[in-house]
Amino acid sequence: MSGLSFLAPLAGLLGLLAIPLIVFYFLKLRRPRMLVPSLVLWQQVINDRRVNSPFQKFKRNLLLLVQLLVLALIVFAAMQPVLNASSTATEAIPVIIDCSASMAALDGPNGKSRLEVVKEEVRELIDGLAEGQQMTLIASGNSGRQLTPFTDDKRSLRDALDQLKPQAVASDPTDALRMAVGISRTVGNASISSVKFFSDGNIPGQIAVDLPFELSIRKVPKGGSNVGITSFNARPAGQSAWDVFLEVSASTEKPRPCRVRILQGDEPVHVEPIAPSAESPERITFRVTVDKDALLTAELELNGFDALGWDDRAWLTLTPPRPMTVWCPSSLDSYRQALRPIEGVEVYPSDGPSPATFDVLISDQEADDPREARVRLLLGRVPDELRDLLKPKEGLTSAVDWLRGDPLLTYVQLADTQISGPWELKEGVDDGAFEELGYEPIVFGERAPLILKRREGRELSYHFLFHTDQSTLPYRVGFPIMVANVINLARVEAEQSQAIAIHTGVLPDIETSPGEQIVIQNPDGKSRTKTANEDGILTGVPATEVGVYEMKFSDSEKRLGVSLLSQAETSFETVDRLQFREVGVDVSEEALEVERPLWPILAGVAFVLLCGEWWLFHRRPWQRGGA
DSSP states (O other): OOSEEESOGGGGGGGGGHHHHHHHHHHHOOOOOOOOSOSTTHHHHHHHHHHTHHHHHHHHTHHHHHHHHHHHHHHHHHTOEEETOOSOTTBEEEEEEEOSGGGGOBSSTTOOBHHHHHHHHHHHHHHTOOTTOEEEEEEESSSEEEOSOSBOOHHHHHHHHHHOOOOSSOOOTHHHHHHHHHHTTSSTTOBOOEEEEEEOSOSOSBOOOOOSSEEEEEEOOOOOOOEEEEEEEEEEOSSSEEEEEEEEEESSSSOOOEEEEEEETTEEEEEEEEOOOSSSOEEEEEEEEOSSOEEEEEEEEESSOOSOSGGGEEEEEEOOOOOEEEEOOTTOHHHHHHHTTSTTEEEESOSSOOOSEEEEEEESOGGGTTSEEEEEEEESOOOGGGTTTEEEOOSEEEOOEEOTTSGGGTTOOOTTOEEESOEEEOTTOOTHHHHHTTOEEEEEOSSSEEEEEEEETTEEEEEESSOGGGBSGGGSTHHHHHHHHHHHHHHHHTTOSOEEOEESEEOOOEEOOTTOEEEEEOTTSOEEEEEOOTTSEEOOOEEOSOEEEEEEOSSOEEEEEEEOOOHHHHHTOOOSEEEOSSOEEEEEOSOOOOOEEOHHHHHHHHHHHHHHHHHHHSOOHHHHHHO
16 A cells, blocks of 8 residues: 555654753743943834844744754654555565566567566665565566575675576466465564566466465566567378478567578578468478488578567477387287278287387287387286285176276277176275276276276386277277277377477476486586486476587487477467456556655755754854854
8 A cells, every 4th residue: 555654653752852952942042131322223123123023033943943843854764754665564575576488578679678677676676675574586487486585685685686587488477476375484473465476467367376465466568579489390291201380470460571491400491481470370381301310490580670589499309200019919810900001000920020119019918018118008917916906706897987088098989898707896995096006097897997007107008907809899999999099199109199399498208228317418508417217217307498408328419409489478478367266366567666765865854954054053153254
């Protein structure tokens, strides 16, 4: 709430000093004695004094008035008046600063970035901290990061603010707001009544956070005209080619002419002029031939000002398309028949040699368990750790429910499927017992699950607790669809169904040897070493910079291009209202009120008046003579 308040109102009792000041002043007054040679003109003097009496009284008491004014200014300064005060003297103030990609956008040639504008306003907040108040700074990109603990040290707050830089990531303030909620419980005797959030408004409109405090959102003006790449992916086209798809968007309604250039290595493979706008993004499609791993680079060549440079380049890694390898024993003729019409599939065992690893393994034999495969369909066998949960049941059963959203069961209808040799749960066992062991039931029978799903590292397994040959499933339309789903799932696991450019944030999981140390060089040249886990997967590597990351393994090297690729960040889309779980908060374009302490001004004015009073009334005679 705007207005004037006092942080130390009890200091107003110092105003009682006016009483002894007035008393001493009148005690000091003396009736002046005057010697005159004649009384002829005395009547005229009396008449003049009667006419000028008000002015004479004012002149005679001017010193007292000045001293009272100086005292009043000192008292008001001691009470620490604050303008636009909305907080208490013991309040803790969390300040969240949006550091996503759009905050690096400039407002014009040689202009300021959005983050620089925010920094100027936050510095005013820091300078306006009153005695007893504390502040913490939280950076918000795609995650939250606390820059300082709660402190009243303005210097450390300014230093942390000066070091803050934007990140080439899409905005998601969820973690930052949750962090503010968490630290609000650790401020001791201080209180948090509101959190201040500075952004350009380029944030999601809905956030799943419960707010225990008031949220004030300041939206600074968005950046200038911008053009950027927002999508970059590809799909296989035959045995050696990819169809590549690229989308370019703009932040203005007026079309922005530019040119797209695609490089494969250092060689241009496609060049096309375009003119995207906010309402009509440009989409480009072309085909490239790949005979070995390749890194495509897309570049925008622009004429004129561009507010954001991070979205002008993008990278896409392509590998040569290859057939899916499937191990399926000859005894499973129904599966082999379903696999035959699917293109790009090699089924083993065959007349030739078999590969060391497979994309898909379909088997009902324990002897095949040691074979390595990304996707496994294990038929008619109960895993050893589940035998204590199940017991055999005579008769028939059928599927009563299934997870239709699972990739294996897409477009598969299991109703009225008859299954012999079913299992049932032992007494006291429920479906939660399977989940505790890492198995997810995806098809449910009358008395027990029928199909379980489990992921171990990079391996995905489907356990059929019945044999499909002892059911009516192979005779139904859904059976070949299910087999095709297995192949599609394997393509996804092998990254052969499509190639998608890597977004900033976190690098995708990388498969290598267990415990191997990988040296990763960032686009800025800095290196770091990461270690793969016991499953041979390198996971959770931050990638907040746009560019090419070089990874050095023990026996090979790999290059990954990381791109911004965010429609919201490129187009500078803004929201006017944020919807939380229970409340909505308006986004304001007006600057947040800054608490301005007035006591330095009052103290300065009092000092000037005090010097003036000394000059007029208390100078020594020799000083007056010198003047």
